[in-house]
Amino acid sequence: xxxxxxxxxxxxxxxxxxxxxxxxxxxxxxxxxxxxxxxxxxxxxxxxxxxxxxxxxxxxxxxxxxxxxxxxxxxxxxxxxxxxxxxxxxxxxxxxxxxxxxxxxxxxxxxxxxxxxxxxxxxxxxxxxxxxxxxxxxxxxxxxxxxxxxxxxxxxxxxxxxxxxxxxxxxxxxxxxxxxxxxxxxxxxxxxxxxxxxxxxxxxxxxxxxxxxxxxxxxxxxxxxxxxxxxxxxxxxxxxxxxxxxxxxxxxxxxxxxxxxxxxxxxxxxxxxxxxxxxxxxxxxxxxxxxxxxxxxxxxxxxxxxxxxxxxxxxxxxxxxxxxxxxxxxxxxxxxxxxxxxxxxxxxxxxxxxxxxxxxxxxxxxxxxxxxxxxxxxxxxxxxxxxxxxxxxxxxxxxxxxxxxxxxxxxxxxxxxxxxxxxxxxxxxxxxxxxxxxxxxxxxxxxxxxxxxxxxxxxxxxxxxxxxxxxxxxxxxxxxxxxxxxxxxxxxxxxxxxxxxxxxxxxxxxxxxxxxxxxxxxxxxxxxxxxxxxxxxxxxxxxxxxxxxxxxxxxxxxxxxxxxxxxxxxxxxxxxxxxxx
Numbered sequence: 001x002x003x004x005x006x007x008x009x010x011x012x013x014x015x016x017x018x019x020x021x022x023x024x025x026x027x028x029x030x031x032x033x034x035x036x037x038x039x040x041x042x043x044x045x046x047x048x049x050x051x052x053x054x055x056x057x058x059x060x061x062x063x064x065x066x067x068x069x070x071x072x073x074x075x076x077x078x079x080x081x082x083x084x085x086x087x088x089x090x091x092x093x094x095x096x097x098x099x100x101x102x103x104x105x106x107x108x109x110x111x112x113x114x115x116x117x118x119x120x121x122x123x124x125x126x127x128x129x130x131x132x133x134x135x136x137x138x139x140x141x142x143x144x145x146x147x148x149x150x151x152x153x154x155x156x157x158x159x160x161x162x163x164x165x166x167x168x169x170x171x172x173x174x175x176x177x178x179x180x181x182x183x184x185x186x187x188x189x190x191x192x193x194x195x196x197x198x199x200x201x202x203x204x205x206x207x208x209x210x211x212x213x214x215x216x217x218x219x220x221x222x223x224x225x226x227x228x229x230x231x232x233x234x235x236x237x238x239x240x241x242x243x244x245x246x247x248x249x250x251x252x253x254x255x256x257x258x259x260x261x262x263x264x265x266x267x268x269x270x271x272x273x274x275x276x277x278x279x280x281x282x283x284x285x286x287x288x289x290x291x292x293x294x295x296x297x298x299x300x301x302x303x304x305x306x307x308x309x310x311x312x313x314x315x316x317x318x319x320x321x322x323x324x325x326x327x328x329x330x331x332x333x334x335x336x337x338x339x340x341x342x343x344x345x346x347x348x349x350x351x352x353x354x355x356x357x358x359x360x361x362x363x364x365x366x367x368x369x370x371x372x373x374x375x376x377x378x379x380x381x382x383x384x385x386x387x388x389x390x391x392x393x394x395x396x397x398x399x400x401x402x403x404x405x406x407x408x409x410x411x412x413x414x415x416x417x418x419x420x421x422x423x424x425x426x427x428x429x430x431x432x433x434x435x436x437x438x439x440x441x442x443x444x445x446x447x448x449x450x451x452x453x454x455x456x457x458x459x460x461x462x463x464x465x466x467x468x469x470x471x472x473x474x475x476x477x478x479x480x481x482x483x484x485x486x487x488x489x490x491x492x493x494x495x496x497x498x499x500x501x502x503x504x505x506x507x508x509x510x511x512x513x514x515x516x517x518x519x520x521x522x523x524x525x526x527x528x529x530x531x532x533x534x535x536x537x538x539x540x541x542x543x544x545x546x547x548x549x550x551x552x553x554x555x556x557x558x559x560x561x562x563x564x565x566x567x568x569x570x571x572x573x574x575x576x577x578x579x580x581x
Contacts, residue, residue, distance in 0.1 A: 249429065450463070
C-alpha cells in the first residue's frame with residue numbers, strides 16, 4: 001500500500017493538545033463560533049451558538065447537577081436572517097436523547113424518532129422497551145442517516161440537505177475504498193481523503209462537521225469520571241477528590257493503574273489538585289453557573305500542574321503555539337509518543353506526569369465526536385467482515401423496593417459476531433464492570449430483564465448492561481438508583497439527616513454522630529459491597545438530641561463499606577466508608 005503524506009484537520013489538532021487549558025474555548029473561538037449561556041426566569045437554561053455561516057442554534061431546557069441536559073429540551077435553528085427554520089422537541093436523560101424526538105422542517109414536514117439513551121430504536125414501540133431495527137443500507141450514508149438522524153437534521157439546518165450529505169459521504173467512501181488497508185489504518189486513510197476533499201466544494205461541509213464534532217466531543221466529556229468526581233467533590237463532598245474517586249469511581253483509578261499510575265501517586269496528585277482548586281474563590285453548589293466554574297477551574301488546574309514540570313512546560317507552550325498558529329499536529333503520532341513516554345517512565349510519577357495522563361484520558365473522548373467518521377468506519381468493518389463490539393443500552397424500569405430493583409437491558413447489535421454472554425454489571429461504584437457484581441442473562445441480541453435482589457435500603461447503586469462477543473465486552477449507559485420503596489424516604493432525606501462518620505477514610509476506629517428525636521432503639525450496621533453484614537452495633541442508652549458513638553474497626557479489613565443507621569425497622573440514613581490499611 002502506498003503511504004500518503006497528509007496533514008490533520010484543524011479540529012483534530014485541537015484534540016492533540018494535551019496541555020491546552022480550557023481547550024474547548026480556544027477551539028470554539030478559532031472556528032468563529034460564538035457561544036452564550038444564560039439562565040431563564042423559570043430556572044431553565046438557554047445556550048445559543050452562532051456558527052461561522054451565520055446560522056444560530058438555541059437549546060433550551062433543564063440540566064442535571066453535572067450540567068447535562070435533563071428532561072424536555074427544545075432545539076431551534078435560525079438562518080443568517082434570524083428566521084426560524086428547524087425545530088426539535090425531545091426528552092433528554094444524562095445529556096442523551098431518551099424518548100420521542102419531534103423534528104419539524106421548514107416546509108412543515110414533521111418526523112417522530114425514538115431514542116433510548118442516545119441510541120435510535122423502533123419508534124412504534126417507543127414507550128415500551130423498544131426493540132432496535134437495523135438499517136438495511138450498510139453504506140456509510142445509510143448507517144449515518146439511520147443511526148444519527150438528529151445529526152443529519154442539524155446538518156440540514158446548517159445548509160446541507162440529505163442529498164448533499166449522501167453525495168459527500170458516497171464520494172468520501174469511493175476515494176477511501178480505492179486503496180486496500182486494514183482497520184488499524186482507517187483513521188489515517190480517512191484523514192487522507194479529507195485532505196483531498198478539502199480542495200473541492202465539499203470543504204464547507206468538512207468545516208461545519210469539524211465544528212459540530214467539537215461540540216459533540218464536549219458533550220461526551222461531561223460524563224468523564226474525573227470531571228464527575230471533581231463536581232461531586234466540590235458540590236457534595238469536602239473537596240477531597242481522591243476520596244471521591246476511591247469511593248465512587250474506583251474503576252477510573254484502575255484504568256489509571258493500567259497506565260502506570262499507582263494509588264499513592266494519584267493521591268499525591270489529588271492533594272496538589274485540591275490545593276489549587278481551593279485557592280479559587282468559593283462557588284456555592286446552588287449557583288446557576290457552578291458547573292461551568294468547575295469545568296473552567298478543572299482545566300486550568302490540570303494545565304497548571306502539567307506545566308509545572310520543566311519539560312512539560314516547554315511542550316505545553318509549544319503545543320499551544322502550534323494550535324494558535326494553525327500548525328498541523330498528528331493525533332496518532334502524539335498518542336504513540338505519549339504512550340511510549342508513559343511506558344518508559346519511572347515507577348513513581350510526578351503530579352505533572354499524572355496531570356498529563358488525566359488530560360489524555362479526557363481528550364480521548366473527542367475521537368467519538370465525529371459521527372460521519374463513526375458511520376463510515378462501521379460501514380468499513382461490515383464490508384470487510386470485521387467483528388466489532390456489540391451495541392448495548394440499559395433502562396431503569398422504575399420498579400424498586402427497599403431491597404430490590406428491576407432493570408432492562410437490550411443488545412441492539414451484535415457487532416458482526418455471536419454474542420456469547422450478556423447480562424447486568426452492578427454495584428455501589430460508578431461504571432461497574434464484569435469484575436464487579438454480575439448477573440448473567442443469556443446470549444444473543446434482544447431485550448432481557450435483570451432482577452437485582454438483596455440490596456441495602458437507602459444506598460445508591462450503579463448498573464449497566466453488557467454483551468460479549470469475540471471482539472470483547474461492550475457496556476451500555478450507566479444508570480443509578482436508590483434502593484427504597486417508592487413511598488419511603490427519598491434520596492435527599494437519606495443523605496442529610498445529621499448522620500456523619502469521621503474520619504473517612506478511617507483506620508482503626510470511627511466516631512459516628514447523629515441527632516435523634518426520641519430515645520427509641522437504633523442499630524448501626526456495616527455492609528461490604530456485596531451486601532454482607534460485617535459489623536452490627538445496637539446503640540443503647542441513646543438520648544434525645546445529638547449522639548456520639550465510637551466504633552472499633554480493628555478487626556475489619558481495608559476496603560469500601562456501607563454504613564446504615566436504622567431505627568424502628570426504618571432506614572434513617574446511609575453513608576459510605578473507606579477503610580485504609
